[in-house]
Amino acid sequence: MKKKLLPSIHHSSFIISHLLFILSILSIPVNCFAYEIIQSGSALRRFESRDHVNIVFLNSSGQLGGVENLLLDLCASLRAAEPAWRLHLIVPAAGPLVERARALDVEVTVLPFPHALARLGDAGAGGPAGRSTGRAVFARRALFAAPFTLLYARRLRSVLRSLNPEVIHTNGFKMHVLGSWTRAAHVPVVWHIHDYVGSRPLMARLLRLSARGCAVVVANSQSVAGDVRAALGRRVRVRSVYNAIDLKRFTPEGETVDLDALAGLPPPAHDVVRVGLVATLARWKGQRTFLEALSRVPVQLPVRGYVVGDALYQTDGSQYQLDELRRMAAELGISERVGFTGFVEDAAAAMRSLDVVVHASTEPEPFGLVIAEAMACGRAVIVSASGGAAEIFTDGADALGHTPGDADGLASRITQLASDPILRARLGRTARAAAELRFDRTRLAADWIPIYREVSDWKETNEGREASQREEKEEGVKIKDEMKAST
Numbered sequence: 376m377k378k379k380l381l382p383s384i385h386h387s388s389f390i391i392s393h394l395l396f397i398l399s400i401l402s403i404p405v406n407c408f409a410y411e412i413i414q415s416g417s418a419l420r421r422f423e424s425r426d427h428v429n430i431v432f433l434n435s436s437g438q439l440g441g442v443e444n445l446l447l448d449l450c451a452s453l454r455a456a457e458p459a460w461r462l463h464l465i466v467p468a469a470g471p472l473v474e475r476a477r478a479l480d481v482e483v484t485v486l487p488f489p490h491a492l493a494r495l496g497d498a499g500a501g502g503p504a505g506r507s508t509g510r511a512v513f514a515r516r517a518l519f520a521a522p523f524t525l526l527y528a529r530r531l532r533s534v535l536r537s538l539n540p541e542v543i544h545t546n547g548f549k550m551h552v553l554g555s556w557t558r559a560a561h562v563p564v565v566w567h568i569h570d571y572v573g574s575r576p577l578m579a580r581l582l583r584l585s586a587r588g589c590a591v592v593v594a595n596s597q598s599v600a601g602d603v604r605a606a607l608g609r610r611v612r613v614r615s616v617y618n619a620i621d622l623k624r625f626t627p628e629g630e631t632v633d634l635d636a637l638a639g640l641p642p643p644a645h646d647v648v649r650v651g652l653v654a655t656l657a658r659w660k661g662q663r664t665f666l667e668a669l670s671r672v673p674v675q676l677p678v679r680g681y682v683v684g685d686a687l688y689q690t691d692g693s694q695y696q697l698d699e700l701r702r703m704a705a706e707l708g709i710s711e712r713v714g715f716t717g718f719v720e721d722a723a724a725a726m727r728s729l730d731v732v733v734h735a736s737t738e739p740e741p742f743g744l745v746i747a748e749a750m751a752c753g754r755a756v757i758v759s760a761s762g763g764a765a766e767i768f769t770d771g772a773d774a775l776g777h778t779p780g781d782a783d784g785l786a787s788r789i790t791q792l793a794s795d796p797i798l799r800a801r802l803g804r805t806a807r808a809a810a811e812l813r814f815d816r817t818r819l820a821a822d823w824i825p826i827y828r829e830v831s832d833w834k835e836t837n838e839g840r841e842a843s844q845r846e847e848k849e850e851g852v853k854i855k856d857e858m859k860a861s862t
Contacts, residue, residue: 435547596763638714
């Protein structure tokens with residue numbers, strides 16, 4: 376029966392049911408690797424008055440994307456405000472994040488993901504990347520990864536036990552689930568959610584089943600906070616804290632990079648207007664829309680486009696590859712008008728090398744860190760005005776908005792700015808002023824320390840545990856019914 380069933384999987388619950396099945400065989404609840412540490416007196420360790428506090432961060436990548444840069448900014452702010460606190464980072468692979476974290480006096484443990492777990496992701500199975508993978512393919516990969524995931528969770532549990540944190544702060548859906556599974560029973564987990572949950576039905580369901588171990592969700596915008604409440608219901612408390620950046624790094628003046636040399640292009644004319652999209656190559660970041668928009672900008676305007684970024688993550692089905700984008704540019708007839716630089720480590724220098732920074736996400740943007748960074752660099756910014764991104768700029772005052780996925784509308788905005796240097800300069804000045812008011816990372820410690828203190832009082836009550844167990848049983852019945860229907 377199993378061999379017959381596997382090729383015809385059509386339901387999102389298939390892999391979750393198998394994970395739960397494995398856990399039930401082991402007689403382990405959904406927060407399956409939670410372990411008890413018995414201490415004299417209260418198991419909760421309040422730390423309002425403590426000089427030494429131990430926070431462990433779990434992050435899904437060792438590379439540098441927007442989430443990782445925000446994590447570094449948070450650690451820098453905490454280190455400045457509370458220099459005696461112990462900050463420890465666990466990542467599944469080495470990368471530039473590791474050295475940057477250590478430079479902030481953050482201890483780092485690299486605990487490699489098994490290959491099957493590293494490649495596993497639902498973004499291409501109904502998430503923001505669309506359905507490039509397909510749920511049946513995802514389910515087969517997830518089923519294959521399940522035993523490796525359990526082994527990894529046991530290793531992570533052992534590391535956490537040795538670190539003995541007061542709080543676990545997780546980034547990335549995989550780490551939200553793993554953190555809840557592997558936490559000590561008395562240790563609160565803070566899910567720092569940077570993406571929409573509702574658009575990813577597979578992950579939303581797994582988060583609902585793992586929510587018992589989460590003390591609070593911190594969302595990076597009001598838009599994401601509302602989505603989390605809708606997707607997870609009353610299982611979790613939700614707060615929102617806007618992202619912030621290092622205003623001493625992202626400045627209008629400073630080092631630049633030769634984008635043309637990086638892209639293998641000849642030097643352009645002296646009056647060229649450089650327009651660039653700075654982002655990872657996640658499919659929903661809008662590289663296709665950007666290229667289509669460039670193809671519709673009048674050829675007589677001296678505009679050169681740049682795609683700055685590369686595929687940073689290991690998850691299958693969620694990203695473009697640079698060669699794929701180069702072929703796309705050739706098909707649009709703009710190969711000589713656009714360059715592909717690959718990953719540029721100094722994002723601030725890359726932005727200062729542009730006259731216009733484009734944000735082109737085709738799905739609602741949870742926050743849009745690149746928007747804040749480009750504004751701080753004093754550049755004219757074009758924003759895909761949806762989701763959390765719409766909360767952080769004022770159209771026509773400190774940036775220009777366009778409709779997500781509308782290549783014609785984006786082309787019109789690019790043409791407008793390429794034709795008007797006075798407008799570019801005005802937007803750049805007001806953007807910097809707005810960034811100084813809204814995005815200074817020094818406020819992050821003031822935003823986050825009260826949250827850490829609040830969750831230090833968290834504990835799972837008997838009533839809450841019983842309610843969660845009832846919900847898990849009801850979810851299990853639904854899963855069994857769906858599995859029967861899939862046969």
